[in-house]
Amino acid sequence: MDHAFTHIPPTTLADLLGRAQVMDIGIRPLWDAPRVAGPAYTVRCEPGDNLMLHAAIYRAEPGSVVVVESGDVDHALAGGNVCAVARRRGVAAFVVDGVIRDLGEVREAGFPVFSRGVIPIPGTKERIGALGEPARVGGVLVHPGDIVVADEEGIVVTPAARREEILTAARAKLAEEAEQSLDAWEEDHRARVEKTLSDRGFTG
Numbered sequence: 001m002d003h004a005f006t007h008i009p010p011t012t013l014a015d016l017l018g019r020a021q022v023m024d025i026g027i028r029p030l031w032d033a034p035r036v037a038g039p040a041y042t043v044r045c046e047p048g049d050n051l052m053l054h055a056a057i058y059r060a061e062p063g064s065v066v067v068v069e070s071g072d073v074d075h076a077l078a079g080g081n082v083c084a085v086a087r088r089r090g091v092a093a094f095v096v097d098g099v100i101r102d103l104g105e106v107r108e109a110g111f112p113v114f115s116r117g118v119i120p121i122p123g124t125k126e127r128i129g130a131l132g133e134p135a136r137v138g139g140v141l142v143h144p145g146d147i148v149v150a151d152e153e154g155i156v157v158t159p160a161a162r163r164e165e166i167l168t169a170a171r172a173k174l175a176e177e178a179e180q181s182l183d184a185w186e187e188d189h190r191a192r193v194e195k196t197l198s199d200r201g202f203t204g
Contacts, residue, residue: 023138
C-alpha cells in the first residue's frame, strides 16, 4: 500500500493528471471498500482465461494493486478463494477490466475489488498471457509500479516517474482548498461563472 497516496482523493489526482490517466466509469468498486493506493502489479489474461491472475497472487509484492487486462466480461477472473488468498498475501486490491464471482465472500473477506461486475461462470486456467508488462485497463495504459488510487470516485493512475511531483502538487492543492471557506469559494465561483456568461453574451 502506498500510504502517502491513500490520503489523496482520485478527484485531486484527476485534476492534476487529466482524463488520460483516469479509468472509465465501467470499472467500479464492487462493495463499499475504503480507498486503496499502491504500485501496480500488471497482468494480462487471455479472453476467457484467468491463469495469469491466479499466478499473480503468488508473485505480487505485499501492498501491490493487481491490475488486470482481461479481454472479456463473460467469464470470472477470480472468486472468493483467490481473493482471500490475495488478501492474506498482502495484496491491496484487484482492479480488473473484467468480472469476478463470489461477491458475497469477497465482501465478507474485506478484499477491495474494482471491476466491471460479477458473473457466476469461471474462466479456464490454460492460456499464457503476461505478468509485469504494460496492461490496458479501463482505457489507461498501466505500467508496472505506476501508483493506482481507487475509491468510490473512480480510479486514477499516476505514472511512477511522476510520483513525487504529483504527490507534492496534490498535497499543496488539498492544503489550499482546506484553507478556503465555502463562503469564499462561492464568491469566487459565482464571479467566474457570471463573467463567463457575460463574456459570451448571456443576459438571463
